[in-house]
Amino acid sequence: xEKLYSTKQIAEMYEVSPxxxxxxxxxxxxxxxxxxxxxxxxxxxxxKFLEEEAERxxxxxxxxxxxxxxxxxxxxxxxxxxxxxxMKIV
Numbered sequence: 001x002e003k004l005y006s007t008k009q010i011a012e013m014y015e016v017s018p019x020x021x022x023x024x025x026x027x028x029x030x031x032x033x034x035x036x037x038x039x040x041x042x043x044x045x046x047x048k049f050l051e052e053e054a055e056r057x058x059x060x061x062x063x064x065x066x067x068x069x070x071x072x073x074x075x076x077x078x079x080x081x082x083x084x085x086x087m088k089i090v
Contacts, residue, residue: 004033004040014046025049 011018022039026032029052031045 002042002044004035004042006037007039007041010041010046013043014050025053028053 005013007018007021011021021030021041025046026039028049030041030049032039032041034040
């Protein structure tokens with residue numbers, strides 16, 4: 001059976017504040033057990049959560065970069081015609 005660690009112990013291991021763990025990570029899906037001394041975590045739960053979070057952020061970053069690229073290419077190809085005041089895509 002894997003050992004359970006307190007919020008403070010996990011915070012020290014991963015060099016973050018206990019607040020980050022309880023308010024950010026737990027709200028985003030980190031598994032925990034409520035014990036008599038507060039929240040308890042397993043290292044495997046924290047590792048899995050951090051891997052999934054890094055993967056999710058990478059996907060979001062790639063999606064945002066893709067969207068920006070599309071918007072830039074559309075904007076660079078738009079011109080104003082002298083014949084009317086509407087924008088036309090070339």
